[in-house]
Amino acid sequence: MIVLETLYVATPALTAQAPILAIVIPLLGACAAAMAPSARAAWMISVAAAVFGAWMALAVAGEAMREGVLVYVLGGFDPPMGIALRIDAMGALMGLLIGSVGTLAAVFSGHSLVAEVRPEKHTLFQAGFLLCQAGLTGLVFTGDAFNAFVFLEVSSIGTYALVAVGERRDRRALPAAFNYLIMGTVGATFYVIGVGFLYAATGTLNMVDMAARLATLDQSMAVQAGFAFILAGLGVKAAMFPLHGWLPGAYAGGPSLISVLLAATATKAAIYLMVRFMFEVFPQGAAFGEAFLTWVLAPLAATGAIVCSLQAVFARELRRMIAFSSVAQVGFIFLGVSLANADGLSASLFYMVAHGLMKATMFMALGALALSIGARRLDDFAGVAREAPWTAVAFAIGAASLVGTPLTMGFLAKWGLIEAAIASGKVWIAVVIAAGSVLTVIYVGRMIEAMFFRPPLPGAPRAKEAPIGVLAPLLVLAGLSIWFGFDASLIEQLSQAGAARLFEVRP
Amino acid sequence: MSWIASHFNYVVVVILMMAGLFIVFSSGNLIKRMIGLAMFQTSTGLFYITLSKVSGGTAAITLKADSETGRALAAPLDPAYVEQFGVDGVVYSNPLPHVLILTAIVVGVATLAVGLAIAVRIREAYGTVEADEINALSRVTAEQAEPSP
Numbered sequence: 212m213i214v215l216e217t218l219y220v221a222t223p224a225l226t227a228q229a230p231i232l233a234i235v236i237p238l239l240g241a242c243a244a245a246m247a248p249s250a251r252a253a254w255m256i257s258v259a260a261a262v263f264g265a266w267m268a269l270a271v272a273g274e275a276m277r278e279g280v281l282v283y284v285l286g287g288f289d290p291p292m293g294i295a296l297r298i299d300a301m302g303a304l305m306g307l308l309i310g311s312v313g314t315l316a317a318v319f320s321g322h323s324l325v326a327e328v329r330p331e332k333h334t335l336f337q338a339g340f341l342l343c344q345a346g347l348t349g350l351v352f353t354g355d356a357f358n359a360f361v362f363l364e365v366s367s368i369g370t371y372a373l374v375a376v377g378e379r380r381d382r383r384a385l386p387a388a389f390n391y392l393i394m395g396t397v398g399a400t401f402y403v404i405g406v407g408f409l410y411a412a413t414g415t416l417n418m419v420d421m422a423a424r425l426a427t428l429d430q431s432m433a434v435q436a437g438f439a440f441i442l443a444g445l446g447v448k449a450a451m452f453p454l455h456g457w458l459p460g461a462y463a464g465g466p467s468l469i470s471v472l473l474a475a476t477a478t479k480a481a482i483y484l485m486v487r488f489m490f491e492v493f494p495q496g497a498a499f500g501e502a503f504l505t506w507v508l509a510p511l512a513a514t515g516a517i518v519c520s521l522q523a524v525f526a527r528e529l530r531r532m533i534a535f536s537s538v539a540q541v542g543f544i545f546l547g548v549s550l551a552n553a554d555g556l557s558a559s560l561f562y563m564v565a566h567g568l569m570k571a572t573m574f575m576a577l578g579a580l581a582l583s584i585g586a587r588r589l590d591d592f593a594g595v596a597r598e599a600p601w602t603a604v605a606f607a608i609g610a611a612s613l614v615g616t617p618l619t620m621g622f623l624a625k626w627g628l629i630e631a632a633i634a635s636g637k638v639w640i641a642v643v644i645a646a647g648s649v650l651t652v653i654y655v656g657r658m659i660e661a662m663f664f665r666p667p668l669p670g671a672p673r674a675k676e677a678p679i680g681v682l683a684p685l686l687v688l689a690g691l692s693i694w695f696g697f698d699a700s701l702i703e704q705l706s707q708a709g710a711a712r713l714f715e716v717r718p
Numbered sequence: 719m720s721w722i723a724s725h726f727n728y729v730v731v732v733i734l735m736m737a738g739l740f741i742v743f744s745s746g747n748l749i750k751r752m753i754g755l756a757m758f759q760t761s762t763g764l765f766y767i768t769l770s771k772v773s774g775g776t777a778a779i780t781l782k783a784d785s786e787t788g789r790a791l792a793a794p795l796d797p798a799y800v801e802q803f804g805v806d807g808v809v810y811s812n813p814l815p816h817v818l819i820l821t822a823i824v825v826g827v828a829t830l831a832v833g834l835a836i837a838v839r840i841r842e843a844y845g846t847v848e849a850d851e852i853n854a855l856s857r858v859t860a861e862q863a864e865p866s867p
Contacts, residue, residue, distance in 0.1 A: 361821060364825045368828055371829075375839065382843045382844070386852050388836050389836045396829050404735075404765065410815070411769050416818075
């Protein structure tokens with residue numbers, strides 16, 4: 212049992228400003244990294260800013276657990292007039308995920324960029340990475356609907372550029388980034404239109420204030436249209452089936468680091484915002500909301516979970532395989548959300564963290580292998596376990612967690628989801644999750660078989676074990692999946708508190 | 719007809735929005751797609767401004783007279799308004815959506831810049847900005863990576 216409040220040490224003055232520092236320091240770091248004289252200096256700035264951001268996220272999480280909801284008023288204008296950052300347990304959990312994965316990714320980027328990004332772009336790459344960190348942290352901390360849009364776009368613009376620089380390894384990264392930019396911007400604009408409808412109906416942008424005024428407005432057409440626009444727009448960013456068209460290309464083409472970020476944090480932050488709108492801003496139990504969850508979200512999520520798992524089974528490129536698997540896993544998360552109760556949401560939040568950690572591990576392992584072999588096809592990875600055992604073991608741990616092997620975090624996550632589905636009387640959801648897991652076993656089995664049990668192809672480039680700077684963050688990530696498989700109290704504490712709070716506000 | 723007259727701005731917003739979206743998804747030229755995207759984003763600007771416009775409202779600058787000089791703080795006042803409502807009775811348009819859209823425009827410009835920059839890099843790497851040709855060339859790359867069995 213880990214007590215969150217004891218995990219961080221910071222002076223009270225620093226703790227009081229932690230929410231804004233977690234956003235501003237990476238943002239300033241991005242400016243500094245862009246102007247840094249060398250790639251090494253930019254990397255050090257990046258690591259320092261990411262570590263500081265993670266530390267502040269930890270402080271925020273501790274405070275949020277102590278106070279229930281942490282409200283940080285910006286500029287001295289009280290909400291609802293002014294903009295406020297508002298962090299509850301759910302936001303704190305996402306902040307921790309973003310901070311910790313971001314820190315490990317920053318450390319990892321030191322060596323991994325060498326193989327994947329042109330040398331003259333390294334400083335700008337670090338700037339884009341920190342921009343993305345700042346935007347994502349802001350997105351999960353803010354309590355203002357329009358502010359969320361700005362942070363969403365700050366992080367997205369960072370990710371578009373970061374996907375595009377993957378062109379050194381594979382020029383298909385460029386059209387993929389362009390496609391992602393088009394889809395992402397259309398999604399974000401849909402979100403803005405939706406917020407416009409809500410603003411027209413309520414006259415406020417503060418999410419809490421909006422929720423209070425929407426409670427009696429659930430029959431309004433403007434509100435319902437706003438709901439549809441917001442969820443469709445965020446669905447694109449979250450790669451909800453069938454709006455995930457941008458994702459496989461972006462994951463497969465971009466540098467490993469951006470795949471880590473997109474898979475572990477960027478899509479998860481969009482899901483978080485969707486959950487916030489579905490259960491906190493819009494009145495719970497309203498007919499259109501219920502209809503959306505039952506007839507749109509759940510069927511789409513189930514279809515996505517099965518169809519994309521099948522696509523992963525038949526994919527030939529390893530990164531594309533993992534990308535399709537991500538869309539399928541997003542389906543699992545939305546299945547839990549569609550249960551519309553505290554158990555389902557808490558299981559989904561837990562699954563989000565588990566999936567973030569395991570996918571980050573797998574993409575980071577591929578990044579470590581990319582240092583020595585520039586392989587794409589699954590067959591090219593044959594026998595790498597002999598040459599790079601540590602990397603392969605870390606990959607296998609991530610993969611085992613993806614399948615849901617006992618003693619990993621993925622097992623607890625799947626177990627929680629199935630339990631919540633059965634407790635809610637929706638056995639078909641449990642069946643879909645089980646079926647999806649069987650498909651997961653098939654494609655993960657193909658990966659593991661190739662890496663561990665097949666001899667290397669004759670004449671293929673030999674893999675080498677990655678340097679310690681790459682291996683260390685990778686093993687820490689893999690270790691986290693195992694650690695939380697034994698003692699998940701920290702994550703459970705936050706996800707349960709977050710879900711319980713959302714469903715107690717308006718029972 | 720009177721409905722269209724009273725909702726004229728919204729009609730224009732919807733037309734612009736749909737035209738922009740149509741260009742984004744139907745055009746094969748990357749530059750045209752960016753133009754469509756810009757139109758789509760701009761239409762939301764018009765939507766927000768239309769929401770905030772109060773018929774006959776003026777800019778949200780305080781018009782109260784300065785107590786010492788007796789002059790209105792914001793210049794120049796429309797004399798017709800002062801005559802009709804007095805300085806205290808002036809109707810303002812809602813300034814908040816204007817500010818929001820100012821922010822959204824900045825975001826839109828940034829996105830457009832990144833998008834065009836990527837289009838330039840695509841032209842360098844593929845020698846074309848037509849989506850069909852890029853797809854065909856990408857397929858060649860994919861087949862090199864995955865020889866058909």
